[in-house]
Amino acid sequence: xxxxxxxxxxxxxxxxxxxxxxxxxxxxxxxxxxxxxxxxxxxxxxxxxxxxxxxxxxxxxxxxxxxxxxxxxxxxxxxxxxxxxxxxxxxxxxxxxxxxxxxxxxxxxxxxxxxxxxxxxxxxxxxxxxxxxxxxxxxxxxxxxxxxxxxxxxxxxxxxxxxxxxxxxxxxxxxxxxxxxxxxxxxxxxxxxxxxxxxxxxxxxxxxxxxxxxxxxxxxxxxxxxxxxxxxxxxxxxxxxxxxxxxxxxxxxxxxxxxxxxxxxxxxxxxxxxxxxxxxxxxxxxxxxxxxxxxxxxxxxxxxxxxxxxxxxxxxxxxxxxxxxxxxxxxxxxxxxxxxxxxxxxxxxxxxxxxxxxxxxxxxxxxxxxxxxxxxxxxxxxxxxxxxxxxxxxxxxxxxxxxxxxxxxxxxxxxxxxxxxxxxxxxxxxxxxxxxxxxxxxxxxxxxxxxxxxxxxxxxxxxxxxxxxxxxxxxxxxxxxxxxxxxxxxxxxxxxxxxxxxxxxxxxxxxxxxxxxxxxxxxxxxxxxxxxxxxxxxxxxxxxxxxxxxxxxxxxxxxxxxxxxxxxxxxxxxxxxxxxxxxxxxxxxxxxxxxxxxxxxxxxxxxxxxxxxxxxxxxxxxxxxxxxxxxxxxxxxxxxxxxxxxxxxxxxxxxxxxxxxxxxxxxxxxxxxxxxxxxxxxxxxxxxxxxxxxxxxxxxxxxxxxxxxxxxxxxxxxxxxxxxx
Amino acid sequence: xxxxxxxxxxxxxxxxxxxxxxxxxxxxxxxxxxxxxxxxxxxxxxxxxxxx
Numbered sequence: 001x002x003x004x005x006x007x008x009x010x011x012x013x014x015x016x017x018x019x020x021x022x023x024x025x026x027x028x029x030x031x032x033x034x035x036x037x038x039x040x041x042x043x044x045x046x047x048x049x050x051x052x053x054x055x056x057x058x059x060x061x062x063x064x065x066x067x068x069x070x071x072x073x074x075x076x077x078x079x080x081x082x083x084x085x086x087x088x089x090x091x092x093x094x095x096x097x098x099x100x101x102x103x104x105x106x107x108x109x110x111x112x113x114x115x116x117x118x119x120x121x122x123x124x125x126x127x128x129x130x131x132x133x134x135x136x137x138x139x140x141x142x143x144x145x146x147x148x149x150x151x152x153x154x155x156x157x158x159x160x161x162x163x164x165x166x167x168x169x170x171x172x173x174x175x176x177x178x179x180x181x182x183x184x185x186x187x188x189x190x191x192x193x194x195x196x197x198x199x200x201x202x203x204x205x206x207x208x209x210x211x212x213x214x215x216x217x218x219x220x221x222x223x224x225x226x227x228x229x230x231x232x233x234x235x236x237x238x239x240x241x242x243x244x245x246x247x248x249x250x251x252x253x254x255x256x257x258x259x260x261x262x263x264x265x266x267x268x269x270x271x272x273x274x275x276x277x278x279x280x281x282x283x284x285x286x287x288x289x290x291x292x293x294x295x296x297x298x299x300x301x302x303x304x305x306x307x308x309x310x311x312x313x314x315x316x317x318x319x320x321x322x323x324x325x326x327x328x329x330x331x332x333x334x335x336x337x338x339x340x341x342x343x344x345x346x347x348x349x350x351x352x353x354x355x356x357x358x359x360x361x362x363x364x365x366x367x368x369x370x371x372x373x374x375x376x377x378x379x380x381x382x383x384x385x386x387x388x389x390x391x392x393x394x395x396x397x398x399x400x401x402x403x404x405x406x407x408x409x410x411x412x413x414x415x416x417x418x419x420x421x422x423x424x425x426x427x428x429x430x431x432x433x434x435x436x437x438x439x440x441x442x443x444x445x446x447x448x449x450x451x452x453x454x455x456x457x458x459x460x461x462x463x464x465x466x467x468x469x470x471x472x473x474x475x476x477x478x479x480x481x482x483x484x485x486x487x488x489x490x491x492x493x494x495x496x497x498x499x500x501x502x503x504x505x506x507x508x509x510x511x512x513x514x515x516x517x518x519x520x521x522x523x524x525x526x527x528x529x530x531x532x533x534x535x536x537x538x539x540x541x542x543x544x545x546x547x548x549x550x551x552x553x554x555x556x557x558x559x560x561x562x563x564x565x566x567x568x569x570x571x572x573x574x575x576x577x578x579x580x581x582x583x584x585x586x587x588x589x590x591x592x593x594x595x596x597x598x599x600x601x602x603x604x605x606x607x608x609x610x611x612x613x614x615x616x617x618x619x620x621x622x623x624x625x626x627x628x629x630x631x632x633x634x635x636x637x638x639x640x641x642x643x644x645x646x647x648x649x650x651x652x653x654x655x656x657x658x659x660x661x662x663x664x665x666x667x668x669x670x671x672x673x674x675x676x677x678x679x680x681x682x683x684x685x686x687x688x689x690x691x692x693x694x695x696x697x698x699x700x701x702x703x704x705x706x707x708x709x710x711x712x713x714x715x716x717x718x719x720x721x722x723x724x725x
Numbered sequence: 726x727x728x729x730x731x732x733x734x735x736x737x738x739x740x741x742x743x744x745x746x747x748x749x750x751x752x753x754x755x756x757x758x759x760x761x762x763x764x765x766x767x768x769x770x771x772x773x774x775x776x777x
Contacts, residue, residue: 042764050770065761115751123744127737143729150733 029059032072032080033097034087035239039068044092051090055083067235069097097239098246111224111231117162118220124158125213129707132210136704141203148200151209156193163189163216165223181360181405184367185219188212188396195393198386206390211397211706218714219405226409226429229416236425237655240642248272248279251323268326274478274506278315281333282324284308288507289320290479290523294446295645296626297578300454300553301535304507304523314626314645319479320506354430355678356408363404371395374697387699394701398692403713407681410721415674418725423658424639424667431653433678434637435671437618441566441664442609442631444623445577445587448641449563450553451659454481454535456488457550462539468497469514470539470549473521476502476510481537482521485549509537517542524548534582552586556641558662563591565665572617576600576608578627605631622664624648639664670724677724681717688713 039048045063048070052061059073072083080096087094131147139147166189170182189212196207246261251269261279264270269285272278290302293315302318305311311324313333375392379385416426426432443449462470471489474482475496499512499519509522520527520540527538529546536548566573574595577584581598588596597608605623609631612619621628621635624644629651632638638652641659649655656663692709695701750756 042767045761045764046768046770063761064758065764066758112751115756116748119744119747119751123740123747127740130736131733146729154737 030074030076030078031099032074032078032083033099034070034072034080034083035095035097036063036068036070036087036092037095038093039063039065047090048087048092051086052083055086058083067239069239098241108231111227114165114220114224114227117164118217118224120158121162121213121217121220124154124162125210125217128154128210128213132207132703132707135207136702144205145200145203148196148207148209151207152197152200155209155213159189159193159212159216162220166216166219179360179364181356181364184364184396185215185400185405187368188393188400189215191389191393192397195389199390202386206703208393208397208703208706211703211710214707214710215397215400215402218402218710222405222409225406225413229409229413229426230429232420233416233425233427236420236657237427237649240649240655241646246279262330264326264329266326266329268329270324270326272317272322272324274317274319274321276317278311278313278317278324280324280326280330281310281312281328282326283310285323285325287320287322288505289322290318290507292316292318292480294452294625299579300446300450300452300583301580304525306507319477319504354408355433355675355682356404359404359407359682367396367399370399370693370697378699391696391699391701394696394699394706395693397706398696398701398709399689400710402710403685403688403717404682406714406717406721407685408678410718411674411677411681411724414721414724415670419663419667419670422663422666423656423660424663425655425657426653427655428653431637432671432674434618434653435620435668436675438571438620438637438668440572440574440612440617441620441622442574442576442612442635443563443593444605444621444625444628444631445575445579445584446553447624447643448622448628449556449559449575449587449591449661451556452643453554454484454551455554456485457552459488459492459549462547462549464494465497466539466541466547467492467494469499469519469541470521472496472499472502472514473510473512473519473539476512477504479509481535481549481551482510484551485521485537514541553583555587555590556659556661558660560591562661562664563593565662566668567592569665569668571668574608576605576631578602578625600627602627602630606634609634620668621652623652639667674724677721681720684716684720685713 036044036048039045045065048063049061052058052070052072057075057078059075061070061072063070072078072080074083084094084096128151131151135144135147163186166182166185169180170186173180173183192208192212192215196209196212199205199207247258248261248264249256249271250259250264251271256271264280270279270282274289284305284307286307288307289305291305291311292302293299293312295316296312296314305317305322310327311322371392374395375388378391379388382388412426412429412432415432419426446452459467467489471486471494474486474489476482497514499514502510502512504510505522505526507523508526509520511518511520511522513519519542521537524530524536524538527540527546529538529540529548535551535553537551538546538548540546563573572595573593574597575584575588575591575593576597578600579598584596584598588594597604600608605628609619609621613634613636618636621632621638622640623629623632623638624641626645626647628640629645629648632640632648632651637654639654639656640648640652641656641661642649644652644655654667688709692701692705695705755762
């Protein structure tokens with residue numbers, strides 16, 4: 001904390017005048033966060049910190065390169081939006097982050113707690129191992145007893161502190177009369193400590209203090225790896241959510257105020273600027289524009305919006321400013337109502353038992369029975385409680401799931417790390433195992449296979465003069481079609497014609513005067529042209545009939561590669577979209593997908609997934625829209641791109657961070673190999689047990705053999721996992 | 726064996742010092758930005774001490 005609060009003397013001399021206490025005691029100082037995806041080196045850190053600290057109103061700023069984020073302490077009235085231009089002037093892309101959504105990354109209590117227990121167990125086991133080595137090397141009589149007593153003095157408090165997570169988990173399982181992996185662990189720890197203390201007090205030869213500690217250490221290492229993998233995924237997912245700052249512009253008595261979406265009430269008038277997203281369900285009061293509903297319905301054609309028309313939260317306003325009156329806010333909006341459908345879909349999903357759980361189910365009773373049998377056997381054979389208890393403890397310690405505890409987390413850490421570098425975020429712990437079983441992939445169209453940006457198809461059909469006029473008209477508007485048209489024309493080397501009196505008619509198009517003639521570019525209905533089946537913008541030169549610029553939806557980069565790779569891997573690929581059948585058929589043909597459904601409602605998508613699952617297929621659903629959310633939840637495993645709606649990202653197991661779709665095919669491959677490694681690890685761990693258990697049951701095991709078997713199996717398992725990186 | 730009375734406490738104290746050091750680094754957020762910290766070494770800006 002101190003490092004963040006301390007003003008940087010070199011970069012901000014003025015800050016030195018502020019006493020440090022004043023900063024810490026004034027909670028009113030605003031804490032801001034910026035996401036800086038472009039920073040990557042020392043020069044970037046210096047430049048950003050220098051720039052931010054020099055900005056007026058900033059008290060101190062510190063860059064976190066690992067998270068690619070800057071944390072800023074500033075005057076209370078500063079807003080992160082004020083600092084974005086500062087960053088852009090320096091040449092860095094910057095986005096505002098909503099600190100409320102980042103809260104759990106800030107207080108990473110569980111991770112720190114685990115790390116602390118791991119460290120204590122590590123230091124204690126090193127010390128005890130030193131003492132044990134001298135015992136194994138031949139220390140005898142009083143020296144051995146002293147070493148054992150010192151070991152006991154170190155071990156007992158350490159186990160009491162470090163093994164607490166296992167005690168808690170085991171207790172919560174036992175309370176509901178169930179067995180989990182932690183029950184045999186706790187039993188082994190307790191039995192090892194009890195027999196070792198007993199042996200030590202009788203100045204016996206064998207004490208298992210070192211085994212109890214190394215066991216705790218390795219198991220905690222597994223837990224920590226597991227936790228880290230999920231924490232990284234969670235913080236990245238949180239960052240995605242935090243990038244969407246939920247604010248809206250409320251109009252009251254003609255005054256615009258920016259408020260949080262949560263504060264909006266029914267009946268409020270809200271101004272939505274072009275490019276903005278509808279924060280609530282409502283009704284247009286004034287203004288004309290076009291709405292992009294692709295995230296909700298999958299339709300690519302924009303819908304015309306005029307006063308009186310209803311709008312739903314999540315739609316994007318394209319051309320003119322709209323004033324809407326809120327009809328439903330917060331939980332009542334159509335965005336949230338989709339949540340019910342998701343809940344129903346999730347209840348239908350068969351619960352997946354992870355490999356670790358199924359291993360534990362086999363393993364836990366087996367170990368208990370084996371240990372109990374050797375206890376009873378030796379007791380009946382020797383009628384000596386001490387020997388029988390010693391052997392039972394040795395069996396439990398040697399079979400203890402040290403390697404089993406590392407087998408899964410070590411592999412998932414390596415695999416998730418590899419996929420994260422490729423731009424995939426594994427949100428769910430068992431997602432990789434489920435992904436490995438997939439044999440059918442269902443894609444959504446709009447926003448998933450396509451980029452959601454229109455692409456001009458018939459530039460060649462127009463003569464140069466027409467293009468020059470069209471470019472002039474297109475440049476006057478920020479509508480996606482206009483922007484795409486302007487870009488295509490400029491790339492073809494066209495320069496804009498001198499069109500005067502240019503103005504945009506929101507919801508219709510742009511018009512202007514060219515050599516005394518009125519020229520227009522816009523919607524078919526406005527120009528008086530027939531409605532086309534494709535997305536089109538019409539050019540009217542005032543003389544002959546209007547002509548249309550036709551657009552298709554641009555493919556997302558990597559879409560073709562991903563589909564080809566999935567088909568080549570022998571998977572079935574299907575396309576299910578809410579869009580019109582013409583658009584879907586074209587896209588399916590372009591990608592070589594034979595199985596497609598158009599005009600699908602959200603319920604239809606869920607039905608299709610359920611039908612495929614009932615036929616025994618394991619379905620991977622890839623989608624981004626609200627209409628896909630329920631299908632994402634119903635599928636065996638699901639992927640959504642980062643551009644998807646928050647609801648869709650929450651419902652999916654894996655989030656694709658970049659634009660490129662290529663990693664999907666690779667992810668399936670990595671997942672398959674990861675599952676193979678996990679199974680290999682289980683086999684390796686079993687192999688060590690098969691060798692060591694007979695020794696233990698026969699009463700030949702010594703603490704040295706236990707320590708060797710445990711360390712060797714844990715290390716082999718970890719190394720095997722590393723082969724995935 | 727007399728030497729053990731010195732050596733064992735010494736080894737325990739050294740281990741304890743290491744542990745205390747580690748706990749201090751965890752408590753003062755020194756693992757929050759490993760990548761950034763490794764690069765800050767290269768910075769020629771001093772944040773606390775005057776330049777030599």
